[in-house]
Amino acid sequence: MLIKIRNSWDLSDNDVTSEAHYKSRRELLKTAGIVGLGTAINLLSPSFSFAQTLKNQLANEYDGRDLTDQQTQLKAILGYNNFYEFGTEKEDPSRNAHSLKPEPWTVSVDGQCENPGTYSVEDLIDFNKLEQRIYRMRCVEAWSMVIPWVGVSLSEVINKLKPKSNAKYIYFETLVDPEQMPGQHRSVIKWPYREGLRMDEAMHPLTLMAVGLYDQKLANQNGAPLRLVVPWKYGFKGVKSIVKISFVEQKPNTSWMRLAPHEYGFYANVNPNVAHPRWSQANERRIGDFGRRDTLMFNGYGEQVAHLYDGMNLKRNF
């Protein structure tokens, strides 16, 4: 059963792209079908009226569009994934993830806590407390989605495990099994995929342990059977198909930090003012849109989470 609780940070429960918007765009694009040609001509002679018309239409698509947070189509959420365990192309996970067996599933818990052990998903997640949370998801690659997750606050899971006071960080690992995860036959990343949070970040009510989206169980390519969602951080913090949780005293060395420490930090908070060395983070493309939109500080969740980082230099602690 799904109980919907409305909070200040909740995005509206609108349907996907409205019919009217869809139709107007369709008309626009029909005429703008030769966009490339028009632009090429336009570059040569800006006064050319035909090109001007096309440019106006393009401008409308880029500047006059709906900038509200429409939920991303399920098809895109299922078909466009970064989940290197199933291959490094965006379509690879949807093609290859069928070999993953999310049931039965166990999660081992160890480290500085009072209830270490091996847990089933049902032991960890109270399915009577499932909530829907519609969050923006901002990938570090400057694209974003709006996803209606189903899950429980990570804090609920953590409370069951009773961390000791010296647990300063929580650490997660994804499954390693090349038979189930064919992408692991190549060491693109040093498997397992590792992620972590500071304890106060992990206990924050926005931090979600998700088991589903769009009212369905998580698809394998989205990180079945359970994954992390931290909406104010770049998407790679959302470790998928979790098999291990540890409570640790030291800051864990996460996968992307190991791979490129000057490009990916431990915090990975969405921050339009701190560019990635290879691209700007000032804006993003919402999947389904043509143009980019401004990226918001903390992905728009600053009101809820900015206090976690009071006094911290976010340029250095990126």
Next chain:
Amino acid sequence: MIKALRKNLLRICLHLLSLIPATWLGWQVWLWVNFAAHDLTANPIEYITDFTGGWTIRFLLITLSISPLSRLTKWSLLKYRRLFGLYAFLYGLLHFLNYMVLDYYFDWPLIIEDIFKRPAISFGMMAFCLLIPLAVTSFKFVIKKMAKSWQTLHQLIYLLTIFAVIHNYMMVKADVLVPIIHGIILSFLLGYRIITRWNKQKSIFKKQLAWNNILQK
């Protein structure tokens, strides 16, 4: 007519082959903007970037492999080299336009920041800029007019292909397999030229030595 067709059959085939990726892309873009099912993923602009960039590098490498190939196989392939070079330019141009128009939509401050502050983009932009004079001087009458200096100018292809492969390598997030393969192919193609040039110089040097010996006697 048939004779002319037969004479140019290979050329026509090469044109058609080279246009397959562009045609496929054009068709997919048409489907995309008409909201039909397409194969450009949920993020078509990113897909177009990768697709056009990949084909630019492939055509650059094909262009560079023509002279070693014709030397090794003794086939006369050199007359087709220009064709491949121009397709490299076509795909490079699509890559560039996609970046400027569809991706950043003339966001000049951001584009300028990209070009001057991010080496990964700088290399790509330098490669494309160097490709422009080569494409512009590809007309037959220009080649004739420029004569010797044309050869010198078109040696830029070595430099710009190196830039393009560096750009490719730097833009990839973690999986560097494909750019590394491109790099290996490129180093073979450049290595072959260095060796043949070195051998040529050695033989010239030997001839001179022989002449000197004769003169001294």
